[in-house]
Amino acid sequence: MWKSPEPKKTYDVIIVGGGGHGLGTAYYLAKEHGIKNIAVIEKGWLGSGNTGRNTTIIRSNYLWNESAFLYDHSVKLWENLSQELNYNMMFSQRGVMNLAHNEHDIKEMKRRISANRLNGLDTQWLETKEIKRLVPIMNTDNLRYPVLGAAYQPRGGVARHDAIAWGFAMRADEMGVDIIQNCEVHSIKTKNGKVEGVKTSKGLINAKKIAVVASGHTSVLAKTAGVRLPLQSRPLQALVSEPIKPVINTVVMSNAVHAYVSQSDKGELVIGAGTDGYNSFTQRGGYDVIEETVRAIVELYPIFGKMKMLRQWGGIVDICPDASPIISKCEVKGLYFNCGWGTGGFKATPGSANVFAHTVANDEPHRINAPFNLERFSDGRLIDEHGAAAVAH
Amino acid sequence: MILINCPYCGERDQSEFSNGGEAHVARPENSENLNDKDWGRYVFYRDNPKGIFYERWVHTHGCRKWFNAVRNTSTDEILKIYKLDENPPSKESFTNTLKTPSGEPKVGSGNFTVKK
Numbered sequence: 001m002w003k004s005p006e007p008k009k010t011y012d013v014i015i016v017g018g019g020g021h022g023l024g025t026a027y028y029l030a031k032e033h034g035i036k037n038i039a040v041i042e043k044g045w046l047g048s049g050n051t052g053r054n055t056t057i058i059r060s061n062y063l064w065n066e067s068a069f070l071y072d073h074s075v076k077l078w079e080n081l082s083q084e085l086n087y088n089m090m091f092s093q094r095g096v097m098n099l100a101h102n103e104h105d106i107k108e109m110k111r112r113i114s115a116n117r118l119n120g121l122d123t124q125w126l127e128t129k130e131i132k133r134l135v136p137i138m139n140t141d142n143l144r145y146p147v148l149g150a151a152y153q154p155r156g157g158v159a160r161h162d163a164i165a166w167g168f169a170m171r172a173d174e175m176g177v178d179i180i181q182n183c184e185v186h187s188i189k190t191k192n193g194k195v196e197g198v199k200t201s202k203g204l205i206n207a208k209k210i211a212v213v214a215s216g217h218t219s220v221l222a223k224t225a226g227v228r229l230p231l232q233s234r235p236l237q238a239l240v241s242e243p244i245k246p247v248i249n250t251v252v253m254s255n256a257v258h259a260y261v262s263q264s265d266k267g268e269l270v271i272g273a274g275t276d277g278y279n280s281f282t283q284r285g286g287y288d289v290i291e292e293t294v295r296a297i298v299e300l301y302p303i304f305g306k307m308k309m310l311r312q313w314g315g316i317v318d319i320c321p322d323a324s325p326i327i328s329k330c331e332v333k334g335l336y337f338n339c340g341w342g343t344g345g346f347k348a349t350p351g352s353a354n355v356f357a358h359t360v361a362n363d364e365p366h367r368i369n370a371p372f373n374l375e376r377f378s379d380g381r382l383i384d385e386h387g388a389a390a391v392a393h
Numbered sequence: 394m395i396l397i398n399c400p401y402c403g404e405r406d407q408s409e410f411s412n413g414g415e416a417h418v419a420r421p422e423n424s425e426n427l428n429d430k431d432w433g434r435y436v437f438y439r440d441n442p443k444g445i446f447y448e449r450w451v452h453t454h455g456c457r458k459w460f461n462a463v464r465n466t467s468t469d470e471i472l473k474i475y476k477l478d479e480n481p482p483s484k485e486s487f488t489n490t491l492k493t494p495s496g497e498p499k500v501g502s503g504n505f506t507v508k509k
């Protein structure tokens with residue numbers, strides 16, 4: 001699969017965080033920018049953070065131009081990733097549906113669909129009877145918040161979350177990237193406003209450039225370099241049921257009742273909730289949040305009422321005030337951040353890695369990620385995606 | 394699941410409360426003279442430590458009163474609850490249970506309170 005080398009004394013680029021985004025950044029740096037003296041440093045095993053904890057939903061139906069370009073760049077990369085990495089991503093474009101439960105939802109979604117279509121995205125409006133045809137098990141009228149329609153993106157879908165970490169890791173490793181697992185970065189060492197290296201559990205490792213892709217822990221690491229980021233870390237929970245025969249062949253999300261569900265190839269229902277309402281790093285979350293989600297799921301799909309849940313877990317997501325990510329340089333020279341993905345980073349993995357590699361290699365953002373800078377929190381050019389984020393922040 | 398000891402109502406389930414984010418964020422006195430950067434810092438930037446965190450809660454489904462708490466965000470242990478007109482306890486009065494600089498408890502994130 002990949003080697004487990006001891007860290008060298010110095011690298012051109014150190015990537016902190018061995019999830020999909022970090023490994024992808026290493027892959028694109030090596031492949032597209034010819035930088036091969038790279039280390040990816042991961043405190044656990046590859047994909048043990050949010051890459052292994054999400055509900056694998058992929059879509060690009062975001063409202064604003066900036067986000068639509070970024071997320072659709074990613075969906076387009078997903079479409080060829082199995083071939084490019086010669087590793088099966090199990091990318092299944094089974095469609096993603098966002099349900100509308102009230103008048104406001106309908107207006108907001110139709111506005112978003114119009115914006116999406118202007119940006120060339122394949123989003124469309126579904127009436128309730130069309131939803132019923134696609135998902136016959138859904139209870140659309142006999143519930144507290146009836147289903148009044150949906151925004152539907154057929155190119156959306158799901159993929160295997162481990163595959164993207166392993167696929168990027170294998171190809172990066174072949175190009176000479178050092179993948180260092182079970183090595184925790186404790187702090188970022190800087191001198192005269194420039195990075196020098198990272199202090200890790202395996203000692204000091206020097207680097208010309210440091211790219212931090214540590215999701216929930218990004219702000220903790222940034223602080224060691226004296227950088228403050230507008231991030232808050234919160235648990236986001238998910239759960240899976242016992243496996244059953246195929247009953248739902250698309251992804252159904254609902255912002256209003258806080259529940260989303262899809263069925264894995266093994267037959268398990270993969271269910272996601274909103275974030276817990278307080279800062280925490282416990283990777284656990286509170287029971288009341290999944291209780292609310294399961295209540296909504298059972299109301300929407302009465303046949304799931306007697307199912308047993310197999311596992312529940314939490315991941316720590318880093319949330320930006322405008323629910324959009326930060327892919328940016330900062331005031332410390334040679335230090336780059338790819339963070340703030342909040343509840344929706346998985347779908348963006350290849351696109352984010354691709355433009356972040358460009359940013360790190362050229363010390364200049366790619367035109368796609370230029371708007372996702374840190375300056376927007378002082379000049380006011382926020383990219384407000386609370387509506388399209390589809391999960392309560 | 395956290396139990397929160399409301400200073401007015403006693404111990405209740407966390408789902409009765411809403412979190413108000415970082416406590417003791419003072420509005421800048423000279424806001425009319427602030428530049429965009431400093432104003433942005435006040436509006437959008439909040440502490441996000443792994444470990445000791447001073448925060449606000451409101452008992453939404455109870456007495457609806459606000460109060461402050463000190464919580465260890467790596468374990469969710471509530472270390473101290475105090476009313477809005479009380480002085481915050483000093484950070485030094487809490488023992489740091491974090492084993493590494495990035496704040497990972499020795500037994501693994503999240504297991505600290507369970508194992509205790």
